[in-house]
Amino acid sequence: MSKSVSLNSAPPMAVDHKGKPFLDPYLAGALLGIVLFAAFFLTGNGLGASGGIARVLVAAEDQIVPEHIDRTAYLLNMAGGETDPLDHWIVVITLGTVIGGFLSGLAHGRLRVETAKGPRISSKRRLVFAVLGGVLMGYGARLARGCTSGQALSGGAVLSVGSWAFMFAVFAGGYALAWFVRKLWT
Amino acid sequence: MAPFALVDQFGKTIAYLIYFAIGLGFGATLEMAGFSDSRRLAGQFYLRNLTVLKVMFTAIITAMVLVFLSSALGLLDYPRVYVNPTYLVPGIVGGLVMGVGFILGGFCPGTSLVAVSTLKVDALFFFLGVCIGVFSFGESVGRINEFFYSSSMGRFTLPEWLGAPTGLVVVGVVLMALFMFWGGEKLEAKFGGPEEYAAVRVLPTRTHHLAAASLLGLALVTLVIGQPNAEERWSRAGEETHALLQNRGAYIEPGELLSLSQNREVRLLMLDVRSEAEYNVFHLEDARRVDMHEVEEGLLSLELLQAPSNTVTVLIANDELRSTEAWRRLKADRVLNAYILEGGVNEWLGEFRPDLALVRTRSVPVGSMRYPFPAALGAGQAGANLDELSHEHPDLAFEAKVKLQTKKKLGGGCG
Numbered sequence: 001m002s003k004s005v006s007l008n009s010a011p012p013m014a015v016d017h018k019g020k021p022f023l024d025p026y027l028a029g030a031l032l033g034i035v036l037f038a039a040f041f042l043t044g045n046g047l048g049a050s051g052g053i054a055r056v057l058v059a060a061e062d063q064i065v066p067e068h069i070d071r072t073a074y075l076l077n078m079a080g081g082e083t084d085p086l087d088h089w090i091v092v093i094t095l096g097t098v099i100g101g102f103l104s105g106l107a108h109g110r111l112r113v114e115t116a117k118g119p120r121i122s123s124k125r126r127l128v129f130a131v132l133g134g135v136l137m138g139y140g141a142r143l144a145r146g147c148t149s150g151q152a153l154s155g156g157a158v159l160s161v162g163s164w165a166f167m168f169a170v171f172a173g174g175y176a177l178a179w180f181v182r183k184l185w186t
Numbered sequence: 187m188a189p190f191a192l193v194d195q196f197g198k199t200i201a202y203l204i205y206f207a208i209g210l211g212f213g214a215t216l217e218m219a220g221f222s223d224s225r226r227l228a229g230q231f232y233l234r235n236l237t238v239l240k241v242m243f244t245a246i247i248t249a250m251v252l253v254f255l256s257s258a259l260g261l262l263d264y265p266r267v268y269v270n271p272t273y274l275v276p277g278i279v280g281g282l283v284m285g286v287g288f289i290l291g292g293f294c295p296g297t298s299l300v301a302v303s304t305l306k307v308d309a310l311f312f313f314l315g316v317c318i319g320v321f322s323f324g325e326s327v328g329r330i331n332e333f334f335y336s337s338s339m340g341r342f343t344l345p346e347w348l349g350a351p352t353g354l355v356v357v358g359v360v361l362m363a364l365f366m367f368w369g370g371e372k373l374e375a376k377f378g379g380p381e382e383y384a385a386v387r388v389l390p391t392r393t394h395h396l397a398a399a400s401l402l403g404l405a406l407v408t409l410v411i412g413q414p415n416a417e418e419r420w421s422r423a424g425e426e427t428h429a430l431l432q433n434r435g436a437y438i439e440p441g442e443l444l445s446l447s448q449n450r451e452v453r454l455l456m457l458d459v460r461s462e463a464e465y466n467v468f469h470l471e472d473a474r475r476v477d478m479h480e481v482e483e484g485l486l487s488l489e490l491l492q493a494p495s496n497t498v499t500v501l502i503a504n505d506e507l508r509s510t511e512a513w514r515r516l517k518a519d520r521v522l523n524a525y526i527l528e529g530g531v532n533e534w535l536g537e538f539r540p541d542l543a544l545v546r547t548r549s550v551p552v553g554s555m556r557y558p559f560p561a562a563l564g565a566g567q568a569g570a571n572l573d574e575l576s577h578e579h580p581d582l583a584f585e586a587k588v589k590l591q592t593k594k595k596l597g598g599g600c601g
Binding site: 016023025026033036037038047049057072092094097100104110112113126134143147160165166171172173184185 | 189208214218220224230234241243246271272274281282284286291300301304311321328394397542555
């Protein structure tokens with residue numbers, strides 16, 4: 001397990017024992033920026049993730065309790081009556097995201113069943129907190145009308161005031177709690 | 187000009203293939219950035235690993251410079267690019283909740299998708315949590331509707347908020363990001379963990395400096411060229427929109443206005459763009475007077491862009507001169523469902539107040555009122571009440587022009 005990276009050697013890459021090293025974050029960011037620009041330029045829309053997840057869920061709900069969907073204003077919009085919640089570009093993007101991640105992991109030898117966690121907690125505890133964090137993330141993302149991708153990244157790049165306020169709120173929320181839950185990660 | 191109405195132009199299959207390709211690129215870059223490891227993401231909050239900050243802000247400034255540069259060069263129509271509408275307070279509260287979720291769960295929704303696809307177990311559990319959260323929001327939003335829709339500011343951008351030219355804001359954001367990268371490198375050098383998931387260390391190589399300088403250079407070019415003004419934006423509004431003036435598709439007859447006023451499905455907004463004096467003499471009941479300054483400064487466009495999507499705006503002048511001018515400006519700002527009252531107030535009175543023509547018909551200069559009134563009764567004059575008129579003229583013929591367009595074609599990434 002190689003741990004650190006020599007700071008004076010030529011290739012500025014981290015050495016990761018699992019598969020090939022990750023990209024230089026600035027290069028990865030520039031590539032992500034180009035993908036985001038392509039999305040805006042070609043389609044007029046940015047990127048997103050939570051919207052796709054929401055629609056898949058609503059589609060499942062529509063199979064089980066369609067009457068309930070038709071009575072709930074917020075869900076009606078996505079799946080009311082004959083509307084197919086899956087027939088939406090964000091669902092296609094989300095599908096692409098999953099497959100793109102998989103292909104990249106495959107190509108770089110990073111497909112591996114594992115639970116990433118801090119050194120001081122058990123895997124079980126990590127998974128409990130993962131669910132808890134996920135619940136808050138999912139709820140918050142809908143409340144804020146977007147997640148880190150759909151709001152912060154996409155809205156930030158086109159200079160939406162709300163997206164920048166949102167972005168700082170996410171960082172503020174994380175930093176405010178970080179010290180109290182440091183056992184989880186450090 | 188970009189952006190394209192993909193589904194309309196190329197059909198659904200090709201459009202969805204393009205979206206799929208964009209998704210592939212999105213997923214692959216997130217994975218290559220190392221975002222499938224929750225420790226790397228959480229490391230951001232302990233200053234051990236600032237990959238999140240670096241990737242995110244590099245992506246934002248790269249996309250931002252490209253978007254506004256192509257807008258300045260006339261390649262991209264920024265008014266048609268989706269800008270997340272601002273709902274300030276729900277956005278901030280949702281952001282705080284997400285920040286807490288981030289530090290507890292170690293992912294955000296997008297990164298968890300990529301981590302699930304590379305078989306990370308913690309990501310799968312996180313993803314289940316996201317599903318529970320999304321589901322419970324859908325079920326409970328009805329109870330917090332008022333809050334969910336509060337502090338709505340519509341399409342509201344930093345340049346508008348700061349009152350600064352867009353190019354200047356673009357340069358400022360690039361500088362801010364570069365400063366954050368510089369500080370981030372310092373912090374990482376000080377607090378960076380020796381763990382196996384530590385940051386991908388990069389030396390401040392010449393390539394990085396060169397890339398930063400080029401991006402800043404492009405931002406400065408954007409500033410120098412400047413964003414298109416209203417007249418340029420009008421010229422880019424598209425042939426279809428331009429044709430609406432020549433083929434009279436933008437002009438609705440009095441009969442159609444009467445019909446609209448009785449249509450419960452549309453929210454009719456009549457805007458009178460004449461002078462205050464003329465408005466006081468006579469105006470259609472429920473018509474609101476709008477000063478041409480409000481139109482020229484774009485304030486009216488801002489308001490209308492936030493209006494409910496079933497809003498139909500009808501511009502009213504004495505004839506069609508000023509209303510057409512106002513309409514062009516609204517169209518330059520991509521306001522939907524805006525129309526002009528054909529012939530304006532003069533034709534309206536000619537149609538519904540034949541008695542006036544008997545009194546006196548003046549030959550008047552273009553743009554002014556044709557009929558004199560003895561008193562300034564505003565909407566109190568006969569011929570001003572649309573409800574009464576539609577009862578009196580139930581079968582008034584007209585060629586229907588209004589086609590309600592919804593803005594649903596563009597939507598949020600998380601909508």
